[in-house]
């Protein structure tokens with residue numbers, strides 16, 4: 001296997017695929033690194049190749065994404081490094097070194113340019129009982145359904161503020177599962193007002209709104225209660241989930257999916273020193289990019305939800321723009337050709353950002369997040385409680401200071417889960433968050449040390 005490339009793309013989702021497709025035919029050596037064995041990203045999380053699944057992910061939303069995935073899979077200009085995690089990203093002379101870990105151990109990929117299209121992840125939401133077995137991020141439940149064809153529970157409760165819950169609940173029902181309840185913490189009036197305040201954007205995206213309405217109708221038909229203004233207070237159970245306590249009483253269940261929003265996966269560009277901005281109401285950091293999707297570090301490009309959570313069509317458009325931007329930067333196309341080719345994806349991207357702003361407003365978890373108790377775990381890698389972090393915050397501690405004293409954020413997830421919680425708790429807009437450290441994903445000492 002080669003270890004030197006013209007371009008390494010981290011992430012084989014809609015954004016990474018679109019970039020690779022835009023660069024096809026230029027004779028570049030391109031590696032695409034992805035933790036998943038098969039390409040598709042979060043939205044098209046494919047079942048294992050050995051599964052035969054009839055009617056996988058039906059619906060108009062998925063059709064353009066599936067078409068792109070098929071074109072990407074047919075590319076022979078790409079070395080697909082599935083089952084590999086990118087754990088580090090460093091500048092190296094004129095180019096970059098991507099440190100990756102996979103079945104063969106750790107590898108160092110030298111590359112002239114990098115595109116980070118690492119997507120987003122569910123916001124982790126601590127509340128009393130959230131570490132009991134049976135509590136998932138809603139996207140985690142969906143990943144089981146999409147990829148493993150499993151519903152992880154007999155009676156599932158979905159709770160949060162994000163409308164994606166409706167789609168996930170409908171997918172659980174279609175897979176033969178039982179959804180005990182879908183609970184929106186905000187009231188219906190708040191959601192409707194958010195849509196009406198941006199009627200223009202809403203009307204332009206009738207298809208997306210229809211998809212939500214279609215899911216709602218499927219849930220009605222299945223007798224699934226969808227309730228608004230019902231906040232989650234605690235997950236109950238001794239050794240695993242048996243019920244949830246809400247502002248409207250207890251509901252028996254054996255699985256809970258928490259769905260309060262999504263945060264960008266931006267650890268690698270942050271590690272390389274790229275400039276970021278606060279991502280949105282759910283928290284996290286979005287990487288800043290110019291009109292060609294180049295970050296503040298020359299040669300480091302970013303696309304898709306690493307730059308802000310805006311949905312798969314925006315990710316596809318931004319990935320194509322990044323591909324064109326990389327070709328322009330490498331002198332493979334001239335400025336006029338680049339500008340002409342960029343017109344359509346640039347407009348599509350801008351349009352989708354409007355819709356993303358609408359979704360942010362509708363799904364805003366601010367004021368609706370469950371309240372943790374003093375003994376609730378805030379950092380589950382290192383078992384750090386809210387009492388421990390609050391004590392340091394009261395002394396004026398920044399995120400990094402709280403991390404040093406309490407170990408909040410020092411465990412295997414490297415703060416991916418607890419950083420938004422800690423920053424929300426600190427509540428100071430000028431806190432830059434954790435200094436991002438190597439490795440971005442867990443790796444064994446043996447892999448780092450290399451073959452014996």
Ligand SMILES: Cc1cc2nc3c(=O)[nH]c(=O)nc-3n(C[C@H](O)[C@H](O)[C@H](O)COP(=O)(O)OP(=O)(O)OC[C@H]3O[C@@H](n4cnc5c(N)ncnc54)[C@H](O)[C@@H]3O)c2cc1C
Nearest residue numbers: 011013014015034035041042086118119139304305311312
């Ligand atoms: C769990 C989950 C479920 C979602 N489901 C839906 C849905 O049903 N409908 C919808 O409209 N939107 C959904 N979204 C939002 C959706 O992710 C995006 O709209 C779309 O997939 C974004 O495309 P992308 O290319 O930016 O990122 P992604 O599709 O997320 O692709 C990024 C890829 O990068 C890989 N990756 C990340 N970090 C690393 C690393 N360090 N090393 C190696 N590989 C890495 C990931 O494995 C992933 O395959 C979901 C998001 C999440 C987190």
